[in-house]
Amino acid sequence: MTQYTKRIVIVHWLTLALLVAAWFLGDTLAEATDDGRATLAGYIVHSLVGGTVLLFTLLRFYFRSKDGIPAPVGQSPMDKVATGVHYLLYTVLFLLPASGLAIILTSKVGAALLAGDATLLPRKFHGVFAHEVHEMMVTALIVLVVVHMLGALKHQFIMKDGLMSRMSLRKKD
Numbered sequence: 001m002t003q004y005t006k007r008i009v010i011v012h013w014l015t016l017a018l019l020v021a022a023w024f025l026g027d028t029l030a031e032a033t034d035d036g037r038a039t040l041a042g043y044i045v046h047s048l049v050g051g052t053v054l055l056f057t058l059l060r061f062y063f064r065s066k067d068g069i070p071a072p073v074g075q076s077p078m079d080k081v082a083t084g085v086h087y088l089l090y091t092v093l094f095l096l097p098a099s100g101l102a103i104i105l106t107s108k109v110g111a112a113l114l115a116g117d118a119t120l121l122p123r124k125f126h127g128v129f130a131h132e133v134h135e136m137m138v139t140a141l142i143v144l145v146v147v148h149m150l151g152a153l154k155h156q157f158i159m160k161d162g163l164m165s166r167m168s169l170r171k172k173d
């Protein structure tokens, strides 16, 4: 096998799109909270988009175990770093939605959602550990994705070894 299977490729790129949407929605939500105008719908939509990321990550592991993945491109230290970054990305793809859910369970957001009353929503998340973890995971995600993207660009434009085609729907001949 020289390429990832179609369904793994589709989930990889859909995850990128969902992460961009979840990040935007999360940032908008945090600003609204600061201004005291957060809505229940804002929490629900952000949670659903973020939750879909977790669902896709679980699906991805199932597809990986069924379809297998192509062998690493090489054994150089940089190739090992790239594999390490992939595992760190997977870790963040679990911890980010999990910490999001934990914010809802361990802050007043849960009670506000259950009561259907936006006036119960918290104005601050001081002392909510899960909120700190969620913020740290967002930062970790951004750093890891930038490193991952730079690696892909290096393969594409400097090494010109066709690595991008492994994560593409176009069949290699």
Ligand code: HEM
Binding pocket: 019, 022, 023, 024, 025, 026, 027, 029, 030, 031, 033, 038, 043, 046, 047, 048, 049, 050, 051, 053, 054, 096, 097, 098, 099, 100, 101, 102, 103, 104, 109, 125, 134, 135, 138
């Ligand atoms: C996996 C994709 C996700 C991304 C990229 C993401 C991103 C973000 C971002 C950027 C913030 C703003 C952080 C801040 O500056 O305070 C945020 C806040 C938040 N997220 Fe997520 N999130 C994700 C998943 C989830 C999930 C699955 C849930 C819940 C089930 C969730 C619940 C929350 C809550 C409750 C907040 C606090 C909002 C506030 O400060 O008012 N997130 N998220």
Ligand code: HEM
Binding pocket: 012, 015, 016, 019, 064, 069, 072, 073, 086, 087, 089, 090, 093, 145, 148, 149, 152, 153, 163, 164, 165, 166, 167
């Ligand atoms: C513009 C952004 C992106 C580009 C250009 C890109 C490109 C690639 C490429 C070419 C591969 C195959 C690497 C190989 O065959 O060794 C790959 C794998 C991977 N990508 Fe991305 N990617 C991007 C965004 C993301 C995002 C946002 C995530 C998740 C947060 C992600 C997570 C992964 C993971 C975990 C793998 C390893 C797959 C496995 O072996 O299970 N990528 N990416």
